[in-house]
Amino acid sequence: MEFLKAASLRRLPTSKWQSLSSSSSTTTTRLSWTCSSSPLPRRRFTTSLPRLSTVTTKTETSKPYYVTTPIFYVNAAPHIGHMYSMTLADVLKRYQQTLHSRPAILLTGTDEHGMKIQQAASNKDMHPKQFCDETAEQFKELAATAEISYDRFMRTTDQDHVQAVEHFWFLLQEKGLIYESKHEGWYSVSDEAFYPESQIEKRQDPFTGEVFMASVESGSKVEWVEEKNYHFRMTAMREKLLRFYEENPEWVVPQKRMADVVDWVRKHLTDLSISRPVGRLSWGIRVPGDGSQTIYVWVDALINYITAAGFPNWTPGRTEVGGWPADVHVIGKDIVRFHCVYWPALLLALDLPMPKQVLTHAHWTMNRTKMSKSLGNVVNPMYVMNVHGTDVLRFYLMFEGGIANDADYSNDNLLVKHKKYLQGGVGNLVSRITRSKLWNLREIVARSETGRIKSQEERFAPFEQVLAKLPATVDKHMEKLDPVSAIRAIMEVVTEANALISEIEPWRLKRSTEQKDHEVADEMVYLAAESLRICGILLQPFLPTKAAQLLDILGVPLEKRTFKYTELFSDSSYGEAIIHPGKGREDSLFPALYAGLKAAEEKLTTIKKERKQAKKRQRQAERGKEVDEWWKPQASSSEPSV
Template sequence: MQVLKGLGKKFGGAEQGSRADKSSGPLSTNTIRTVHFERGTLQAFDSSRNLPIPAADGTLLRRRRHAPAMRSPWVCPSCTHGQTSRRRFASSDSKGDKPYYVTTPIFYVNASPHVGHMYSMLLADVLKRWQVLKGRTAILCTGTDEHGSKVQQAAAKQGVPAKEFCDTTAEKFRDLAKAIGMANDHFIRTTDQDHKEAVQHFWHLLKEKGYIYESKHEGWYCVSDECFYGNNEIERRVEPQTGRTIMAAVESGNEVEWIEEKNYHFRMTALKDRLLAFYEANPDWIVPRARQKEVVAWVSNNLEDLSISRPVQRLDWGVRVPDDPTQTIYVWVDALINYLTKAGFPGWRPGREHEGGWPADVQVIGKDIVRFHGVYWPALLMALDLPLPKQLLSHAHWTLGKKKMSKSLGNVVNPFFAIDRWGLDTMRYFMMRDGGIEKDADYENSLVIARYQKDLQSTVGNLMNRVAKSKKWKLRDSVVWVAQKSSAPTSHKVEGSEELKALVDGMAPAMSQHMDELNPNAAIRSVLHVLSEANKYISAAEPWKLANSTDPEVQAAKHEVIYYASEAVRSAGILLQPVMPTKMGMLLDMMGVEAGKRRFEDAVFGKDLTYGTPAVDLGRPGEFNSLFPPQPAEN
């Protein structure tokens, strides 16, 4: 028996601190056969256990494509011909016709959604909308993770069937996606039949390739965290509510229990070198980079084979292991495969995996599940020679009172209440502007109000009002003046015009760079900086003092000021559509920007000379900004 090292729950918890007995008895000589491998060598194979025997250096060689295939008696329930189809998998996407594919984590249904879940959804939604703004076809997938011990126990506690329990909470997450205006194309539930079949097919392929073996497993298991802990990661505690003495995980504080069982393991250690080589070749695969460095250190020092099933006596609520009804597939293996399910797996046409979007361009996750997505997920994909997602965006948490939101602590913010109070686009803006990627962000109502007043009312709304709702001029007149003016210079120079034009010209490239770097916060700040400068520009130029002059050159200066400032707000309105789709749509309507001229390429100084006539009633000239009216708390 080999004693495994305690793995710790950092990066989200895992199968750890456990013991696995990799030996399942001696090999009999009549069960050994050989198969050809790519390096031109032969490798022994134990047909009685359907496992390759590692070479002397412990590696498993890759079988040639023409070699006889290992077969499993498992049959997909939906297969009409009674046999599994054999697929070849691409190592990269096809150029030109792959949709942009972005995913959220699938949310566990043990509790109702809070603003932390909303933040994950919004990040993915903004990333998708940004790609659509730039003219690319994009796919967004979200959903719910519905299997596992926590759900099984929670349903039993309420005295309802597990599926009924899941149906109720899954609907709340679906409602949240609608409430935030999420442009998701898929909402997956791990209880969906097509997903369960995808999981079983994935298992079948892992087993076929020799990556699954059965052995004894023991360790401290935490139901709440869905993971094992090592002896150095637990401690004795007194439960405050009951006075009970319990064994608990040091990091989470949740109760653990000692488990001894026989289950299946994934040969993750066979992929250690490939994982480390991948991280080295792709240092920005996980954003922010600091989390990838932590993952590399963990893989280098702690990687062990992964327990990937549970006895059905302990976990009945889940996907059954193919060919073994006594075992249930580990919930995280089940959950991770959801990203493939909605990309069309396992029904991909040979060499056309990219048609459903795979590999994912960005997978949005919370920082507490980095290990699952940064270690287990690439290892599972590598085992089947499937393309890896292009990037993982691992965001920080929202806190309340500087503490992580937790249902048990009662310090959660209900996203539905927040949207009702502050408005949808206000919440979208606040969370994208102030949410943390590297560091946690603390939620406070006072911060929502401050951001609304400073950024949305005083900067965006104020500039739009100044150029489009003045009593002293009409925006369309200034746009027409620019369209018809001669190239002859005037003696009346407007200070700051060329500087503002340069800022407007640089706004779209700057935002695009930040979005490519998966930093919406910086992208938004770059746009607000230009609008702030445009407000300073119009204040300094004082066009209201020029409005009544009959001097052509003075009128020219007035038109220049109005037009230059309007170009800043028009371009910003286009670029901020992914963040505030409703409000920016209203802004562009107020400015008379045609629906077909609101694309990324239109956010260039001077690109559109057709706007200026409002498509909606602006109200009385000089009326208080109706785009961002006072919040109820301000009245």
């Protein structure tokens, strides 16, 4: 391949790829609401169940599962939309890694070049790098608090990325795909993009009455620009792009956006301006050999996905070791053109492998209105997680989030969904099964293995069928990149399990003097426990902390928490709690949120005090004073104590 030959001419230092084991740390947060195979035991019941052998088995491969988020622009603090992209990608990664035991890589990070950054830094009278450093830390803090299991946090100011971008440019030049020309057109600083005349319209600001030209696609204000810069011969890639789309009709998810991409390439594709004069844009990577031009931010940003995979230092025949091609790019619908037209065109130009799929999700609104800092309706996810808990917000985003259509954020709706599905669903079922003194869960599970539960209660058959099919249903949704349908299917089974146990009332049957009633009660308890065990395993990618607690309460061994053990009756070793299930409402798996609001506010007050004290100690240390009253230097044999 030509890119490998070119790479050998200009070999770069090997990039430092971080460990595949993600680290997460305890962080503090902002306080405002808005942003400033073992053989399986035989079946116990009579119902004919489908076997999980019908589910597609993941094949072993040397290539890790590679999923990416967008690299987020650091011109403002992170909001709920950023966390949604992160969580979608994290769920996809954890599903492959935790349930299917496949090595997986998650890339996230920040996009730190471009005019928006230059202007934002200038408005705060800061150097752009200092501004980027501060804002990038906020995104890292969000990722850590949201339990995003990323393996690398990419910053486009990282040296290995700068080298990869320069090398990519060099390869395009070598192939004669870059030329210099005068460019004029409508440019949006907000979108960092030129728009053709056909995509421009007049608009009026509803608040100020100002009339301005705007992009039809994004609504962003545009200005007429005339300048000399470099262009990429993207029109030379038109037929290759259309052929690729035709051969890969499911490349963009959902399908309707695939159609939009194809239509755009057919009607609007032009050569792409890929540099800006330094006089207009100085904050970015300079064009190799021409210090008067800065590389277009989107060319710079898109290359991050292969930087993280080791480009350009790929060994022939082993390019997949770093993860490329990506299995899934997770992006918002507003950057579809950049990822689904520009990016594949650049890759095709160098004969590089294409990403396998692009998951494009919709946006979050509030009161059916697009979130905007000027309107004060941009949800701060850090505050929500501190008040309600990380897994609660992860659940809400996955359960209510929009892939094809926008989703509306509502704190009241979050409380309703939590009460119905987490507190009254999963949490209630856990308490019913594990807290009762009328039965011993471990004894019931153990007896089931020997076939001593034989009631053959016909009322259980329909639910047993649903539970047996659940893993295959979830797996199918995840293969289609639809975590929303997957978690809803899980919650439907939990709801049915609660309804069935309310109908059977095993606590009442256990007080009966009839042996048959005891058998029915045991069968009900065991079936409910199986539903919790299977749902708990499947919930691990969505609710990493709470799902682990659930499985600990059930006593499910760590090695039996993979997809293999989601088959009904595939594990008879659980039932003895690893952690106590609690006694009351407040120490239940999912306590009521309203009961925890006061405690959460007290916690936030404590955090503020601790942060203030930490800053005070830091200032004292910098002045050479003692950091804490209890701290005293230790005496040594070589010098006297102070």
